[in-house]
Amino acid sequence: MADISPGIAAPPLGSGSGTSSVPPKARAARRVPGVPAWLQATPATLVFALFFVIPLALVAVVSFWQYNEYEIIPAFTFQNYIDIFSGCFGGGDDGMCTTFRTYLSTLKFCALVWAFTLMIGFTVSYFVAFHVRTTGMQTLLFLLCTIPFWTSNVIRMISWIPLLGRNGVVNQFLMATGITSSPVEWLLYSDFSVVLAFVHLFTMFMIVPIFNSMMRIDRALIEAARDAGATGFQILRDVIVPLCKTGIIIGSIFVITIVMGDFVTIGVMGGQQIASVGKIIQVQTSYLQFPAAAANAVILLIVVLMIIFGLTRIVDIRKEL
Template identity: 75%
Template sequence: MSITRKTSGIAAWWQALPLSLVFLLFFLVPLGLVAMVSFWDYNQYEMLPGFTLKNYVDVFSGCLSGGGEDMCVTFKTYLSTLKFCALVWALTLLIGFAVSYFLAFHVRSTGVQVVLFVICTIPFWTSNVIRMIAWVPLLGRNGLVNDALITMGLVNQPVEWLLFSSFSVVLAFVHLFTTFMIVPIFNSMMRIDRSLLEAASDCGASAWQTLWNVILPLTRTGIIIGSIFVITIVMGDFVTVGVMGGQQIASVGKIIQVQTSYLQFPLAAANAVILLAVVLGIIWALTRMVDIRKEL
């Protein structure tokens, strides 16, 4: 018996080895390199290997000295990123839950469910940049939305905040990433035993009571997984902020991109490590709400 267990244990290790190597080469090694570079020094021409905390001090130099302008910029940048993250998370959760609920409980035909679910994935068939640029002729000063508003007499002049603003950034984020919320929530809802809903109805529960006390708790795992997807993507995104914000709105990802363009790789690496720590903290808080490994 012990020999059999030992053999099966060795076989399991061999089966996990390829994925472990992939995880090591494409995740741990690059992450370790970024962390290492964050402690290097640099000048206008090159990186200087060594060990220094200068980059981390520069990131929060205004905060450490107190009351400086840099402190305001750094603090507002992280707050701006968290603001976008919270807004996009709330909107994608609301839309994703509603769409998933409709597909799972109101569409009876499996074939129709599949067709509608595939329609939800259609945006992934094109590039993110193309989907963002598609909003420009709609929301621009002379775009279709402004033309319609002026034609209907709702406004006298074009609405400026529709494009290259926080509104357009959040709109693009929701458009791009709602599917990341729909998929795990829909998967969780499809695994709910329908007899539980019948039991709740037989006990006199209303539709809202069933939703709140039965469906929502049983969909918690999908909500957490979708939240992790959306939050991690939005926190590090810089392309959407740059395109839809007209290069006028700051985010941590945008700052890192600008620093790398100026060859300030150690400083960008330090910002990336801090951003990673913030994201990991958020993920840790989310995973405390449910044991994902147990629920999956």
């Protein structure tokens, strides 16, 4: 028998570095007694299946149905997908089909809106998190950012029309001050107005997760970096940004997924002149071309999932959830 020195208690049988220190009784107390784990997860599973899995499955099924001007025929066909990519691989005058041009236009808006919302959202979050000292003032400023959400998106979009229109406030000011001699046409019903409206509507979706990530940063890390001689830019680049990656990725997913499927903002602020994937689906639905719209929706979903998959490879967002 091994000799045990006085005053040193022998470790319990089976203890080791790989064994949990939580007593078995404490672990058992965390479970609901008498209810299996799979039964506890059943309500959430049913809700997920009813409002997410089943609707997506129905859209996928309808995308393979036939249709004409009068009815939808539940007969299997690939024609809807063939029509979408018609002329895309045969080479055209400009080498790009309508579908590719539409997706390129949509991705362009996504990139621009993502860049501007990230810049504004990070700046606002940084100021509130690190330059506002009191919790009460931080809460107040954060609530002020949510005030635009008290009104509908359509009203917030329409409010830009009197400002950016041909006879709007901005053009009247430019002509009154002599900056321009005629109204600036590209302020409204253009790519500029669409991006401006998107940024106005969706910047909050970038502020919230980034601000949440910044508030979790241990201020002692920043003080240690400052004591080590790091400049403000070095602290921002090497400490704050790496620790905010999760919030940046979550905000990016929010913004990109919303912009990819949006058709209201592009229709109102683009004057029904700018094409997008969401706008095509909306038009096809209005003409009761549901199988074609469903096929476009499936392709759009695949593209969005590919973007989300790429973003989630950068950082594990499960740490934030």
